[in-house]
Amino acid sequence: MSLQNPVFIPGPTNIPEVIRKACDMPTVDHLSPAFAPILKAALAGCRGVMKAERGEIFIFPSTGTGGWETAISNTLSAGDTVLAARNGMFSDRWIKMCRRFGLEVIQIDVTWGEGIPLPRFAELLHEDKAGRIKAVLATHNETATGVVSDIAGLRRVVDEASHDALLLVDGVSSIGSMPFEFDDWRVDVAVTGSQKGFMLPPGLAITAFSEKALAASRDAKLPRNFFNIDDMRATNVANGYPYTPLVGLLNGLALSSRMLLDEGLDNVFARHARIANGVRAAVAAWGLAPCAAASELYSNSVTAIRVPHGFDPARIVTHAAERYGMAFGAGLGDVAGQVFRIGHLGMLTDAMALSGLAVAEMCMADLGLDIRLGAGVAAAQALYRHGCEQMKAAA
Ligand code: PLP
Numbered sequence: 001m002s003l004q005n006p007v008f009i010p011g012p013t014n015i016p017e018v019i020r021k022a023c024d025m026p027t028v029d030h031l032s033p034a035f036a037p038i039l040k041a042a043l044a045g046c047r048g049v050m051k052a053e054r055g056e057i058f059i060f061p062s063t064g065t066g067g068w069e070t071a072i073s074n075t076l077s078a079g080d081t082v083l084a085a086r087n088g089m090f091s092d093r094w095i096k097m098c099r100r101f102g103l104e105v106i107q108i109d110v111t112w113g114e115g116i117p118l119p120r121f122a123e124l125l126h127e128d129k130a131g132r133i134k135a136v137l138a139t140h141n142e143t144a145t146g147v148v149s150d151i152a153g154l155r156r157v158v159d160e161a162s163h164d165a166l167l168l169v170d171g172v173s174s175i176g177s178m179p180f181e182f183d184d185w186r187v188d189v190a191v192t193g194s195q196k197g198f199m200l201p202p203g204l205a206i207t208a209f210s211e212k213a214l215a216a217s218r219d220a221k222l223p224r225n226f227f228n229i230d231d232m233r234a235t236n237v238a239n240g241y242p243y244t245p246l247v248g249l250l251n252g253l254a255l256s257s258r259m260l261l262d263e264g265l266d267n268v269f270a271r272h273a274r275i276a277n278g279v280r281a282a283v284a285a286w287g288l289a290p291c292a293a294a295s296e297l298y299s300n301s302v303t304a305i306r307v308p309h310g311f312d313p314a315r316i317v318t319h320a321a322e323r324y325g326m327a328f329g330a331g332l333g334d335v336a337g338q339v340f341r342i343g344h345l346g347m348l349t350d351a352m353a354l355s356g357l358a359v360a361e362m363c364m365a366d367l368g369l370d371i372r373l374g375a376g377v378a379a380a381q382a383l384y385r386h387g388c389e390q391m392k393a394a395a
Contacts, residue, residue, distance in 0.1 A: 013346025045257025
């Protein structure tokens with residue numbers, strides 16, 4: 001018999017059986033009318049989940065990284081200047097991609113575990129009277145550190161500086177699991193992938209473009225081919241695709257976005273918040289601390305957990321996989337060797353989270369850390385019982 005535990009990596013996430021089945025379809029002729037309802041439902045579902053009623057959605061066969069490339073190559077020209085904070089692995093990679101595209105990057109270095117520094121963004125935008133900065137890049141949720149940054153605040157900072165820069169936001173590990181307001185925050189390009197909050201296998205880059213970003217795309221000179229939004233739009237309007245679409249994944253996306261909207265986005269976010277609170281209660285009961293430097297930075301989709309100095313956290317990840325058949329996230333980049341990560345997004349219940357916490361504490365105890373078995377689980381249980389009561393009262 002093939003037995004399988006849920007995964008606790010911060011993406012790809014666990015796939016609900018109905019979504020897996022929706023992806024597994026017989027071949028559909030994408031040039032036939034059968035493709036139209038699939039594409040339309042996927043686009044409409046993404047618009048709903050991203051709260052992008054005023055945005056135009058483009059879905060490419062790719063991953064989050066392809067979404068970044070879509071955002072950059074469609075809105076900017078070689079030599080343009082962008083402003084970005086480096087506060088984790090993914091903001092770092094996005095900055096590197098900009099440089100490869102020949103963009104000038106004003107890089108704000110931030111200690112990993114911190115959010116994006118709004119006052120510094122404000123200063124630099126105020127100083128930029130000539131409007132040299134064409135785009136501000138922000139990673140909403142740094143998956144390497146479990147840190148969420150304040151995108152509404154960043155919008156305010158750009159507005160207060162009366163600056164015209166585009167706001168490009170990586171929502172790869174936030175969209176569909178934490179509040180994300182494309183329209184209200186006036187994001188210009190938002191980027192995500194199929195394999196996190198959308199609970200699908202990897203394979204789709206999902207982007208939303210504002211009117212302003214679409215206008216910028218008309219003047220942008222960076223080379224774009226596969227990720228050309230003009231080609232995508234020209235074919236999408238006739239319910240087609242510029243090349244062979246991933247029909248099964250789009251069908252899965254139509255269903256997964258429907259499921260998120262049917263659960264109610266606020267309920268989805270409340271579920272993630274409750275599960276994350278339980279994980280953090282467990283971390284505290286273990287006598288450990290999150291990598292995120294302050295409580296307002298805590299991510300509800302992933303927690304990076306600092307281990308005692310001198311202990312290699314990769315051992316927990318390896319031991320969990322080998323001994324218990326469970327996947328946790330390794331530390332990445334500047335915090336590799338300092339943290340391991342528990343992903344808690346997507347299709348997850350309180351009970352599933354408890355199983356992850358139980359295995360995490362078994363691993364730490366097995367490896368000689370001073371962890372009392374049951375301590376973290378009990379802390380989370382106390383909260384989940386309480387949290388459920390609160391949710392019932394609120395309903
Ligand atoms: N941005 C963030 C915040 C991520 O967490 C990831 C992947 O984990 C990426 C971008 C890159 O996405 P992908 O691996 O789908 O290309």
